[in-house]
Amino acid sequence: MKSMTSMRIGNVYVYDTDTFSQQEKDFCSKMYSVIYFADFFCKNSISKVIRPLNLFLTDNKDENGQRFEWGIKLWVNVEKLKNTPDEDFPKEAILAVKQSLIDIAPMHDWTAENIELNFQKVLETNLQGQWVVTKNITHNETKFQLIMQYDGNKIITNLTDYMQFMMKIKAPKRKAILVPVSLKGSIATGILVPSMVTDFSFKGNILTLQIGYRQNKKWKVNFEKSITLTDI
Incomplete structure (x- = not known):
């Protein structure tokens, strides 16, 4: 018996009962990156909005295509996205997820307006930008703030x-x-949001960023002619 492998895309699990083609692996990896990114900006997060969905894949490409077409109707039109150029993939993937949710909204307790609002925010204001990770702190009359x-x-x-x-x-x-x-x-996820920061403070000229209870980052700050930060 061949072992079963699985890949998670947001709240969707894709199971491989035989051989997972490289194309499908690459696609799932791309989709996961987009969903992971967009989740931070959607009001209820994409993973919470979409119900768990299982897709069972075999070596039969036609059968896989049918399963995808029916199972991911609420998710994306996979065949259209698979050949999307990498530079266009994030925007196209978010648009596809948004449209799929609107299409099946009547079957669930969602409204098209809420879905539209969530996804337009990601597309219009959040594909590029920044957010403030910490509050302003002052040391030696100088203000410090971490920004991402x-x-x-x-992301692709x-x-x-x-x-x-x-x-x-x-x-x-x-x-x-x-x-x-x-x-x-210093951070396991590669992304940092304000809720993950438990402390941002000075002790002498050592600036410490505490992330949760186990991870931290420290800098030695030089306050001479030009202010410099040195990793510790």
Whole structure:
């Protein structure tokens, strides 16, 4: 008996009972990246909106196509998205999910208006932007704030750097500057939202970002002519 493997896309589980083609693996990986990104911006999150769905795949491509066409009617039109260029995939995937939800909304307790509002927010304002991760703190009359910048269009082509962290520093009588900082090895998910931060404070000239109770990042701050941060 061959072992069964599975892949999770948001709240959708795709099961392979035999051999999962590389094309299907790649597609699932792309979809997962898009859903994971969009989840942070949808009011109720995509994963919560969509009911769990099981898709069983075999080596028969025609059968797989039928299963996808029926099972993912509420999800996306897979065949149309599989050949979408990587640079267009995030926007097209979000549009497809949005339309699929609107199509089946009457069968559930959703309204087309709520779905429209959620997904338009992702498409119009959230594919590129930034959010403030921490509150402003002041040390030696200088303000510090951690900001995350992101480009949702890169989640397929440049997954490793579609999110970048910047320290906003505002010294007295100077314009605020943004200094790139790395949190590699400090956060497991690669993404950071305010609710994950439990402490952001100074002890002497050591600035500590506490994430949950087990992860932290520390910098030594030099307050001489130009303010610099050194990883500890």
